[in-house]
Amino acid sequence: MKKVFKGATIFLDRSDINTDEIIPAKYLTEVTKEALKPYLLEDLKLDGFDPQGQALKNARVVVSRQNFGCGSSREHAPWVFEVNDVHTIIAESYARIFRQNMFNGGMLAIELPKSDIDQLFALAEHGTVDIAVALEAKTITACAGDEKIQISFDVSEFDMALVKAGGWVEFADERY
């Protein structure tokens, strides 16, 4: 599946959003990624957030706080984002396994300092935020109404190589 790193953004204003909240264990009995699609963030309890709401359905990018994706190693967590066409997550920090799972699947888990994340949250007060990632330039452009901000980010060379290769299986297959 071709990955797209741009689109409408949903803001999840909490730290430590865990994999059980992203995809509850009872759905781990599925053996295809597609089957997970209806259950994205089903158990996330957050003021103003509705797992069945339009905001999540429209979202192509997620912005959140610290330690995103903590808990289980289940790759079902990145997959449930993937099959819902969310291929970009931007947060202050990640749990290691979740972050690696994102890049291993050729998706982006971008880490930004708190001040940048705060700026993005502030932008959301101007309306729906659209974010576009420029991979080569390593910049994020975020727009809401007439407001527009640009933020640079860093990813390791390895993670970038995975995104360009389409994932770790592709990368490893070439090389080992």
Added chain:
Amino acid sequence: MGKTISEKIFESHLRDEPFEGTKVLALDRVLCHEITTPVAIADLAWRGKDRVFDKTKIKAVVDHVTPSKDSKTALQAKMLRDWARRHDLKDFFDVGHNGVCHALFPEKGYIQPGFTVIMGDSHTCTHGAFGAFAAGVGTTDLEVGILKGVCAFREPATIRVNLIGDLAAGVYAKDVVLYVISQLGVNGATDRVIEFAGSVVDDMSMEARMTLCNMAIEAGGTSGICMPDRVTVDYLWPFIQDQYATKEDAVADYLKWHSDADANYDQVLEFDVSSLDPQVTFGYKPDCVKPVAQMAGTPVDQVYIGTCTNGRIEDLRVAAAILKGRRVANTVRGIVSPATPKIFSDAMAEGIIQIFMEAGFCVTNPTCGACLGMSNGVLANDEVCASTSNRNFNGRMGKGGMVHLMSPATAAASAITGVITDARSL
């Protein structure tokens, strides 16, 4: 500058460094269970690469939902089973022989000092108790591990946790690790290995060390790790006696893995645990921890003793000593799942199963069971469980359920009274 045990393991297993700071390691063990492996198996088949890098280094078990509860879990088990047969994996454990992965594989002697281990399961860090670098990974890492026998990691940084003093009677490894997590926070060890050391660890059994390392991930750690010593050798002796003339030789050989005195640590923490009380979690994060006295009196609907954290024979012995001659409160459902068939049969031989049953516990087969709310022992909305497991996330054991993590002693005492109870007060 000296090296940490993790750095030594990385150095000895380095296959490639495609970019600075990215280490691709050769793997000694790729461990598989039926929840995270089937998608990797299907993907490999879809790519026309249905192969395994080394059938002796891959071990597999059906443990999360077993025996299967419905057609979906039956399919997961079948996919793993068919794959194991297709590739002639000698070490595949199915109904009748299966148990919780992080208890079963160490018991079989599969994890040895200096090994690199991955599994599609976050609590793979447990195996670091043997002086191995053991990390939980996702299905894609697992898939590449199965196919190529390699996995990529960032350069390991280490937090050393020195545990000193004397643990009071009635205080266990579980209490220690809950306390350590409360101090580190749920992301305090992200991208780092937690090296557990100090006289308290030296005196611990392998079972207790596994309990410590099991919860490293709850502080975000890549792996927990302990230095391999005489205790490790005694545990592994049946499996390593062909490699060494004497136990002393093995102990001496394992010294090569020990962190050097002048190794570089990201952080060194020291905790004197002499005055530590039993610990219990509140809330929905494993770093929300209080001494049992502050949680005492909280009513519980279910008590669960088992899991990869505390379902080993030592844990069952501790719980049984408290339950002996007593009965579970009539407001409580007690469930015990010995973590492996060997633990189950040892517990039978020692009369422990009888004690649990006379106390009114339901004894299940070895499985993850209630721990992640996927099969038996699921909580109803608003119900509370006192559990010896490792994760208290919202909904972990069933939607709307609350989980309090604690030691087997505290769980057993709470089963008797129906409220969270300090076992030392009984």
